[in-house]
Amino acid sequence: xxxxxxxxxxTTNSAIAAAEDGQVQLVRFPFGPATTDTFRSVLYFDPEEQxxxxxxxxxxxxxxxxxxxxxxxxxxxxQSLKSYLASRLFKATQVFGHKYTLESLIGLIARDLKRGAVxxxxxxxxxxxxxxxxxxxxxxxxxxxxxxxxxxxVEAYALGRLRQALANAGFPDVVFEYEPVAAAFHYESRLTRxxxxxxxxxxxxxxxxxxxxxxxxxxxxxxxxxxxLGTEGxxxxxxSFDSRIIRHVVAPLLGRGSHYRTQGKLMPVPPWLYLRLxxxxxxxxxxxxxxxxxxxxxxxxxxxxxRIAALIHLIDRDLGYRLYQAVxxxxxxxxxxxxxxxxxxDGPLQLDEPLHRADFESWIAxxxxxxxxxxxxxxxxxxxxxxxxxxxxxxxGSSLVPAVRRIFANRFGQDxxxxxxxxxxxxxxxxxxxx
Ligand SMILES: Nc1ncnc2c1ncn2[C@@H]1O[C@H](COP(=O)(O)OP(=O)(O)OP(=O)(O)O)[C@@H](O)[C@H]1O
Ligand SMILES: [Mg+2]
Numbered sequence: 001x002x003x004x005x006x007x008x009x010x011t012t013n014s015a016i017a018a019a020e021d022g023q024v025q026l027v028r029f030p031f032g033p034a035t036t037d038t039f040r041s042v043l044y045f046d047p048e049e050q051x052x053x054x055x056x057x058x059x060x061x062x063x064x065x066x067x068x069x070x071x072x073x074x075x076x077x078x079q080s081l082k083s084y085l086a087s088r089l090f091k092a093t094q095v096f097g098h099k100y101t102l103e104s105l106i107g108l109i110a111r112d113l114k115r116g117a118v119x120x121x122x123x124x125x126x127x128x129x130x131x132x133x134x135x136x137x138x139x140x141x142x143x144x145x146x147x148x149x150x151x152x153x154v155e156a157y158a159l160g161r162l163r164q165a166l167a168n169a170g171f172p173d174v175v176f177e178y179e180p181v182a183a184a185f186h187y188e189s190r191l192t193r194x195x196x197x198x199x200x201x202x203x204x205x206x207x208x209x210x211x212x213x214x215x216x217x218x219x220x221x222x223x224x225x226x227x228x229l230g231t232e233g234x235x236x237x238x239x240s241f242d243s244r245i246i247r248h249v250v251a252p253l254l255g256r257g258s259h260y261r262t263q264g265k266l267m268p269v270p271p272w273l274y275l276r277l278x279x280x281x282x283x284x285x286x287x288x289x290x291x292x293x294x295x296x297x298x299x300x301x302x303x304x305x306x307r308i309a310a311l312i313h314l315i316d317r318d319l320g321y322r323l324y325q326a327v328x329x330x331x332x333x334x335x336x337x338x339x340x341x342x343x344x345x346d347g348p349l350q351l352d353e354p355l356h357r358a359d360f361e362s363w364i365a366x367x368x369x370x371x372x373x374x375x376x377x378x379x380x381x382x383x384x385x386x387x388x389x390x391x392x393x394x395x396x397g398s399s400l401v402p403a404v405r406r407i408f409a410n411r412f413g414q415d416x417x418x419x420x421x422x423x424x425x426x427x428x429x430x431x432x433x434x435x
Contacts, residue, residue: 005117005128006182006430007171009110009162011082011137012204012238012397013038014061015427016117019435024189024428029116031062038423039116042079042321043109044068045095056096060112068321077321080239081106083205085158086136103161107168114169128171129430131179132159133206134233175434178231179203180210182429186421187393188214189432195390196229200375200408201426202398204238207371211382211389232378236367238331238398243278244363245327249342249353251277254311261301269298269308277311283320292316310349319346330355335400361403372407386412393418395425 044064194215
C-alpha cells in the first residue's frame with residue numbers, strides 16, 4: 001500500500017502521521033535543539049517583521065511559542081482557533097491593521113504543518129485524511145438534546161471552513177474522518193483478536209466517542225461502515241477545565257465579584273469581563289479601546305484597585321498565553337498529585353494560589369456529568385450493554401484527568417480500560433484510515 005497521510009488538526013495540539021504497508025511514522029517538527037511529534041495549534045504574529053506583501057510575518061507551532069516568549073509577550077498569539085469553526089460570529093480578526101479570515105489563520109498553521117511533513121517525507125500524496133470532531137464547539141445549544149436541521153447546517157459550515165483553510169495551506173484534496181474512529185484504527189493495530197471497543201477521546205475543545213468493531217478478523221473480512229455502531233460528542237474538554245480554574249482561582253484575584261463607584265453609585269465590576277477571561281482564547285478580544293477605557297474608569301472608583309490594576313496589566317501586556325500556561329501546568333500537575341499551585345508573577349500580577357484536586361473535581365462536575373450523559377446516550381442509541389463492550393480505549397490529553405478516567409472505570413470496570421498515544425493516536429489512526 002502506498003504512503004498515506006493523516007492530519008489531526010487539534011484545538012490544542014496537531015500531529016501528522018504517514019502510513020506505508022501498515023507501518024506508521026509520526027512527522028517530527030523542530031523544537032529548539034530537539035524535535036517533537038506534537039505541534040501546538042498556535043499562531044504567532046511578529047509585530048516587527050513584515051513579509052514582502054507588508055503583512056506581519058507569522059510562525060506556527062513550537063516555533064511560534066519560542067518567538068512569542070523571546071519577544072517578551074509582544075506580538076499576537078492566537079490559539080484554540082478550531083473552536084471558532086462553527087461560529088458565524090467569528091469571520092475575521094485584525095492583526096496589526098491587517099484583516100485575516102479564520103480560514104486564512106488556520107491555513108497558516110496548516111501550511112507550517114505541511115512544511116514539516118514535506119521536510120521529513122518528501123513529496124506528499126495528493127489526498128490526505130483529516131480528523132473532525134463528532135460535534136464542533138458551538139454547533140449545538142448546551143441545553144438542547146435534539147439533533148436539528150440547523151445543527152447539520154452548522155456542521156456543514158464548520159467543515160466547509162476547515163476544508164477551505166486546508167486548501168489555503170496547499171491540501172486541496174481532503175477526506176474527513178471522525179477523530180474517535182481514527183483513534184480506533186490506532187487502537188486496533190495492537191489487537192490480536194476482534195473486539196467491540198468504546199473509544200473516548202478527550203482533547204482541548206471536544207470529547208468524542210465511538211463504539212466500533214475492530215480487530216484482525218474485521219480487517220481480513222473487509223471493513224464495513226456498519227462496523228461503526230455509533231458516534232457521539234460533546235463540545236467540552238480541557239479548555240473548559242482550564243476555564244473553571246480561571247473562574248474559581250484567578251478571576252477573584254482580578255476583581256471578579258468586587259464593586260466600583262461611579263457617578264455616586266456602587267456598581268458590580270461587569271461579570272462579562274471575566275467570562276471573556278475564562279474563555280481564555282477570547283482574552284485577546286478584551287484589548288479593545290472601549291474595554292480598556294471602561295477598565296480605566298472602573299480602576300478610578302474601585303473598591304479593590306490593586307486587583308483591577310492587575311487585570312489591566314494582564315490584558316494590556318497580552319499575558320493571556322502565559323497565564324493560560326500557568327493554569328494548564330497546575331491542572332496537569334493535579335493529574336498525578338492531590339495538590340498543586342497556580343503560580344504566575346508579572347508586575348502587579350502576583351499569583352501563587354493552592355489548587356486541590358477535590359475542589360477541581362467539584363468545579364468540573366458539570367463537564368463530568370455531560371461526558372457521562374454522552375456515553376449513556378451512545379449506549380442507549382446503539383442498544384449495547386456495558387458488559388458487551390470488550391474494552392474502552394481512552395485517549396487525548398484530557399483523558400489523563402483522573403476524574404475523567406474514573407467515569408469509565410466505574411461504568412465498565414478498571415480491567416477493561418486501555419490507554420495510550422494520548423496526543424498522537426488520532427493522527428496515527430487517520431494515516432491508517434488512508435491505508
Ligand atoms: N497530564 C494531563 N492532565 C490533564 N490534562 C492534560 C494533561 N496533558 C494534557 N492535558 C490537556 O489535554 C488537552 C489537549 O489534549 P489533545 O492534544 O488531545 O487535544 P486536541 O486534540 O488538541 O483537541 P481536540 O481533540 O479537542 O481538538 C489540553 O487541554 C491539555 O491541557
Ligand atoms: Mg484531538
